[in-house]
Amino acid sequence: MAQPTVRWAIVGTGGIALRTLGDLKLCENAEVVAICSRSSESATRFAAEHHIPRHYSDFAALCADPEVDAIYLGTPHGTHFAYASEAITAGKNVLSEKPLTMTADEARELQRLSREHGVLVMEAMWMKFSPSIRKAQELVAAGAIGTPMIVQAGLGYPVPTNGPKRFWVPELGGGALYDMGVYTIALAQLFLGIPESISCVGHTRADGVDYFEGITLTFANGAIAQLTTSITYSIPPRGYLGGTTGSIDFAEPLFSPPAFRHMAADPPRPPVIEEYTFEKEGAGYVPMFRAAGEAILAGEVEHPIHPMSATIAVLETMETVRAQLLAQRDNNLPWTGPVGPAE
Ligand SMILES: NC(=O)c1ccc[n+]([C@@H]2O[C@H](COP(=O)([O-])OP(=O)(O)OC[C@H]3O[C@@H](n4cnc5c(N)ncnc54)[C@H](OP(=O)(O)O)[C@@H]3O)[C@@H](O)[C@H]2O)c1
Incomplete structure (x- = not known):
């Protein structure tokens, strides 16, 4: 059939x-x-x-x-x-x-x-459908790092202002936060939940296009996420998850990690380190498209791996970050990239 x-x-x-x-x-x-x-x-x-x-x-x-x-x-x-x-x-x-x-x-x-x-x-x-992130979720759920307490994630690279319009045109959603920061916040919230407090320090042009920011999220149990993103400076596209008894260090790139290193701490014995590597299907989008197709064929209105509640929770965080960025607008960019940002 x-x-x-x-x-x-x-x-x-x-x-x-x-x-x-x-x-x-x-x-x-x-x-x-x-x-x-x-x-x-x-x-x-x-x-x-x-x-x-x-x-x-x-x-x-x-x-x-x-x-x-x-x-x-x-x-x-x-x-x-x-x-x-x-x-x-x-x-x-x-x-x-x-x-x-x-x-x-x-x-x-x-x-x-x-x-x-x-x-x-x-x-x-x-990112959430990539086999490495799925496996990390499974390990974390099984207690392989204890209680997750810190996420560090970053993503940034200099984007010329004559590059794709989505980066620099305010009406199209331009800026680092919505294009790249979204991955770092999604990773933090996947492993740590909904933040209790959100604070951001960053730089934004007069037209509202943010280009460099550091975000700190804190969580009810004391967990912290430290996130950086930029469309003018290079930031390694990496994610790290630390817990009470171990850690998971994802290989680049953050949005589709091909591998990670799991460390299980058991002092005073030396830590046990295990490397995991994953096959990439196509350019890395296959697992997501396949999953979306399966949900459609099953008549689902949302996908359990990335339900709308998760999308909405990340957008809520981004709205708070965005408001803080706009309040700090400086339009004072010490640009060193190939093409100076024009208004
Ligand atoms: N998942 C990933 O790895 C990844 C990577 C890059 C981008 N993205 C996302 O993909 C989206 C598109 O990114 P992109 O780099 O493909 O952007 P892009 O090249 O600037 O635009 C994509 C296409 O959108 C169409 N379009 C429709 N309405 C438009 C409008 N009002 N203004 C400009 N273009 C319009 C245009 O095609 P027509 O001229 O044919 O209408 C344009 O070529 C963004 O939301 C971005 O976040 C995801």
């Missing part, structure tokens, strides 16, 4: 669409049936180059296509809510690039709509 498949459409013909297309095609439960672009020329070209049967330059027409089951949004953050709400209302399952929306309220509205229309809504937080 043929394997049931989800018929996917991709929206956006930019960077992430190109990076994920191959992985979507590698999924045994997925079929890429349509591409949608704002320009009919791009849609036609992308469809021809990648052997995609149908192309659209009108999003409403895509949403009306009965041969499409699910829509993957590979567009800048600031556009996700409008596309996702229209698609869900039309009865399409939606997997949207991170962050799902720019506010927690928008995410709550997508959750409400998905329940009303009985379709999946999910943020493409591929």
Whole structure:
């Protein structure tokens, strides 16, 4: 009997669409049936180059296509809510690039709509589906590091201001926090829960685009997360999790760690160290697309590995961080990168 498949459409013909297309095609439960672009020329070209049967330059027409089951949004953050709400209302399952929306309220509205229309809504937080993070969760749940008490995570690199618009255009969600900080906060909250207090020190241009910040989250049991992110400076893309009886040190990159080192402390004996390595499927997005497909085929409206409660909780933290960043706006960037940031 043929394997049931989800018929996917991709929206956006930019960077992430190109990076994920191959992985979507590698999924045994997925079929890429349509591409949608704002320009009919791009849609036609992308469809021809990648052997995609149908192309659209009108999003409403895509949403009306009965041969499409699910829509993957590979567009800048600031556009996700409008596309996702229209698609869900039309009865399409939606997997949207991170962050799902720019506010927690928008995410709550997508959750409400998905329940009303009985379709999946999910943020493409591929990090949480990577085999290394899944294994680390399993070890932590089995007590392999005792009580998790610290997460250290960072992610940053200099992005020229003439690079992808999503980094530097305020209306599209520009800034380090929503693009990169989202991973560090998602990792911290995955292992430590909902923070009790949030404090951030950082730098933000006059137009509201944040480019460098350090975030400290504290938790009711005394746990602490120290997170740094930037779109102007290099920060190693790494995650570390320390507990009362051990630690897990993830290899780079944070969003899809290929390995980690588990240390079990048992003083006065020397610590026991074990290395774990993981096979990468495609470019690393396969486990997430496969999982989204399984949930869709099972008629789920959310995925248990990355439910909307987790997405909303991270967005709530980002909103608080964002408010603190805006209050510290300095527009005083000591830029040393290849292209000076322009307003
Ligand atoms: N998971 C990951 O590893 C990863 C990596 C990079 C980015 N991302 C996420 O993917 C999303 C897109 O990132 P990207 O680097 O692909 O961005 P991008 O290249 O700047 O934009 C992607 C595409 O979105 C379409 N688009 C639709 N509405 C748009 C608008 N109002 N303005 C500009 N473009 C619009 C454009 O395609 P058309 O011209 O065809 O309409 C554009 O090429 C972001 O949310 C980002 O956080 C995820």
